[in-house]
Amino acid sequence: MRLFAAVVPPEDALDELARAVDQLHAEPGARRLRWTGRPGWHYTLAFMGEVEDRLLPELHARLERAARHSEPFRLRMHGGGRFDGRVLWVGAAGDLDGIRLLAERTEAAARRAGVSMEQHRRYTAHLTLARSRYDADLRPYVAQLSAFEGEAWTVDELALVRSNLPGGGQPGEQPRYEIVEAWPLGR
Known part of the structure; x- marks a missing residue:
């Protein structure tokens, strides 16, 4: 099963982001990106x-423990950025130490449960908006996102998410994500 741990923003925050992304779709070249x-x-x-x-049983137990040892924290969507010319993302502001600590704890929990964590990278809080198969000029999108400032919300849950990769070969087909389990923070 293909898994990752995540923070899922609430619907109100996603509504704000959806309005900003709608504006990005009007940028020249937006159709060449995979949103x-x-x-x-x-x-x-x-x-x-x-x-x-x-x-899985050990992973669930260790993630539950990581969540219990992490206090809820405030976060908001903020600005944007890119990884090379391949990934466009919206960032985060607020208690960045809180989300980094939760990321460290979830990675440690997975490692201790026996999951091979070979793809470790220095943590950067980001929510992926679009990808490109080639190096694209994402600077206009990043510039437009620079003014984006979402309302703050309280992160109070750690989610274990299953990623179901597309397999139908349909153009534009997206992965499907399902929350396998979620644990409250700090309880």
């Missing part, structure tokens, strides 16, 4: 990749 759909909008904390079923 993520609203069901895929989340802040990934730790990507685990394929996880063997036998590891």
Whole structure:
């Protein structure tokens, strides 16, 4: 099962982001980007990749413990950025130490449960909006997102999400995400 741990913004925050993304779709070249759909909008904390079923009970227990040891924190969507010319994202503001700590704890929990965490990178809180198969000039999109400032919300839950990759070969087909389990923070 392909899994990752994430923070899923509330519907109000996603509504704000949807309005900003609608404006980005009007930019020249927007049709050449592969835009993520609203069901895929989340802040990934730790990507685990394929996880063997036998590891799931221990993974769940350790993620629950990581959530319990993490206090709720305030976050808001803020600005934007890019990874090279391939990924466009919206950032975060607020308690960035809180989300970094939660990311570190979820990664450690997965590692201790026996999940191979080979794809570790320095954590940058971001929500992916679009991807490109080639190096694209994403600067106009980043510039437009620079003024984006969402309302703050309280992050009070850690989600374990299953990623179902597209397999139908349909153009524009998106991965499907399903929350396998979620744990409240700090309780």
